[in-house]
Amino acid sequence: MDDKVAQQVVDTFIRHSQILELLPFDNCVSPGGGSTLVYGYVQKLLPSLASFRALNSEYSPSEATVEKKSVELKIFGGKFQIDRVVRQAESRYDNMQFQIDEKILAAISLFHNTLINGDSASDSSAFDGLDKTLAGMSTEYGTDKVIDLSTMEKLKANADEFYESLTRMMNDTAADALLLNGYTMTKIQTVARVLGYKTESEEAFGRRVMTLDGKRMIDLGNHYAVSGGKAVANPVVSASLKRTVGSSEVTGLTDIYAVKFDANDGFLGATLSGNNAISTYLPDFNAPGAVKEGEVEMVGASVLKNTQHAGVLRNIKVA
Numbered sequence: 458m459d460d461k462v463a464q465q466v467v468d469t470f471i472r473h474s475q476i477l478e479l480l481p482f483d484n485c486v487s488p489g490g491g492s493t494l495v496y497g498y499v500q501k502l503l504p505s506l507a508s509f510r511a512l513n514s515e516y517s518p519s520e521a522t523v524e525k526k527s528v529e530l531k532i533f534g535g536k537f538q539i540d541r542v543v544r545q546a547e548s549r550y551d552n553m554q555f556q557i558d559e560k561i562l563a564a565i566s567l568f569h570n571t572l573i574n575g576d577s578a579s580d581s582s583a584f585d586g587l588d589k590t591l592a593g594m595s596t597e598y599g600t601d602k603v604i605d606l607s608t609m610e611k612l613k614a615n616a617d618e619f620y621e622s623l624t625r626m627m628n629d630t631a632a633d634a635l636l637l638n639g640y641t642m643t644k645i646q647t648v649a650r651v652l653g654y655k656t657e658s659e660e661a662f663g664r665r666v667m668t669l670d671g672k673r674m675i676d677l678g679n680h681y682a683v684s685g686g687k688a689v690a691n692p693v694v695s696a697s698l699k700r701t702v703g704s705s706e707v708t709g710l711t712d713i714y715a716v717k718f719d720a721n722d723g724f725l726g727a728t729l730s731g732n733n734a735i736s737t738y739l740p741d742f743n744a745p746g747a748v749k750e751g752e753v754e755m756v757g758a759s760v761l762k763n764t765q766h767a768g769v770l771r772n773i774k775v776a
Contacts, residue, residue, distance in 0.1 A: 474565045475666070475675045476572065479634065481720040482757065486530055487730045494530035494756065496727035499523045501763045529577075530727060531584050533567055534736075534754035535560045541742050541749060553740065553751065560753040563681070569693045570680035572759050573636065573714065584758035587636075587714050587767060596715075596768030598626050603702050605774040606644045607709060616648045622770055623713065627672055630768040632715035634673040638692040641711050642667055642676050644775055672715075696775055709776030717766035724767050728757040 472478075486496050503522035510516050537556040544553060575586035591597050604619045605611045623645075626632070637645075649669060667674040677693035698710040717723040728734040734757055740749030761767050 473562060474569070475634075475673065476569065476636075476677070477565070479673070479718050480724070480726050480759075481718055482726040482728050482734060483720055483760070484728045484732070484734065485730050486727060494729070495527050496530060496758065496760065497525070497527045498760060498762055500526045500761065501722070501765070528584055528727065528758045528760055530729065530756050530758050531571075531582060532754065532756050533571075533582075534564050534752060536750055536752045538748050538750050539740060541747055544740075544742055544749075557737070557751065557753060560751075564753055564755055566678065566680050566693075568755070568757075569677040573677065573693055575759075586759070587716075587761075587769065588712070590761055591714075591767060591769045594764050594768075596626070596630055596765060597771065598622060598768060599771040599773070601703065603707050603710070603772045603774050606648070607774050607776055609647075612644065612647060613651055616651050619648060619773070620652060624670065626713075626715050626768045626770050627670065630715045630766050631717045632672055632766075632768070633718045634675050634716055635669065636675050636677055636694065636714040636716065638694040638696050638711060639676040639678070640692075640696045641694070641713060641773065641775055642674050644773075645669060645674065700772065702772055707772070707774060709774050710771075711773050711775050713770045713773060715768045715770075717763075719762075719766065722763045722766065723761075725760050725762065726757050727760050728755075 483496070486494050501521065501523050505521040506519040508516060537560055539553055539556060571583050571586055573586045573588055575583040576589050577583055577585050599622060604615050604622065606615060606619060623635075627635070646667065654669065679690040680693050682689045682691070694711060694714070696711045697708070698712070699706065699708045700710055701707075702710075719725065726734075735753070735755045738750075738752040738754070740751045742749060
C-alpha cells in the first residue's frame with residue numbers, strides 16, 4: 458500500500474488479533490445496484506457415496522448434498538473526537554494515534570465476540586457466530602455430558618477423556634486452530650503437561666503462541682462494555698456458562714471451538730471487493746471547526762463453507 462496510515466492500521470489489526478492474521482478473506486462483494494452487501498456461496502453438507510454392485514444390478518444413486526447460502530456483510534468500527542487545541546499542544550504524546558489504537562482494539566474485540574456469539578436474529582446489524590452456526594451440526598460434540606477439569610484432582614482423573622474428545626474434534630474437522638478463553642487454555646496446558654505434550658511455539662511476529670498437536674490455540678480475549686462509568690470485561694468464550702446437562706444443572710462450563718482456515722472449503726471471512734477491508738478516516742486539522750472526528754471501520758462477516766471444517770466441544774467444566 459502507498460497509504461502509510463492505512464498500512465499501519467492494517468498491521469495493527471493483525472498484530473493484535475491472531476484470528477485476523479490467519480483468517481483468509483474473500484474480497485469479492487460489491488453492491489449490485491442496491492444497498493445490500495450479500496456474499497453468496499454453496500455450503501457442502503453431506504458427501505457423495507460410493508458402493509459395490511453385483512452383475513446386472515444398478516448402483517443406488519446418491520449425490521453430494523449442498524445448500525445455497527448467503528451472508529450479509531456487516532459494518533463495524535467507531536468514531537473518536539479530538540479538539541484541535543489538544544492536537545496543537547501535543548509534544549511526544551500523540552493523542553490521535555492513541556485514540557486510533559484504542560478504536561482498533563475495540564473493533565477487534567467486537568469482531569472476536571461476534572465471530573463466536575453473533576446472532577443476526579437478535580441483532581440485525583451483526584452476523585451469525587459459530588455458537589449459533591454449529592448448534593445441531595454433526596460437529597457439535599459433548600452436548601450430553603460434562604468433562605470436569607475444575608480441580609487438579611478432577612483434571613488428572615479426566616485428562617485422557619478430555620484429550621481424546623478434543624483430539625477427535627480436531628481430527629474430524631481437520632482444524633488449524635482452537636478458539637477458546639485464557640482460562641481454558643491454561644487448563645489445556647496443564648492437561649498437556651500431565652500427559653507429556655509440548656504446547657508452545659513461535660510465530661511470524663515473534664510472539665509466543667500455544668499449540669496442541671500443531672494446532673494453534675487462540676485466546677479470543679475479552680469483550681468490553683461500559684456500565685456506570687466503569688469498564689466491564691466479559692470473556693468472548695465464556696468460562697461461566699450454566700446449562701442443564703442430562704438431568705442436572707451445571708455451572709462453570711465453557712466450550713472450545715475448532716476451525717479450519719480455507720477460503721474455498723472451510724472457515725473464512727468475506728469482505729468488499731478491492732484491497733481495503735479496513736478503512737481509516739483521519740481528522741483534518743486545517744479545516745474549520747474546533748472539534749475534529751476520526752473513524753476506523755471494517756466491513757466483513759465470517760463464512761463456513763463446509764460444515765465439516767468447524768466444530769465445538771461443549772460442556773467442559775473449568776470452574
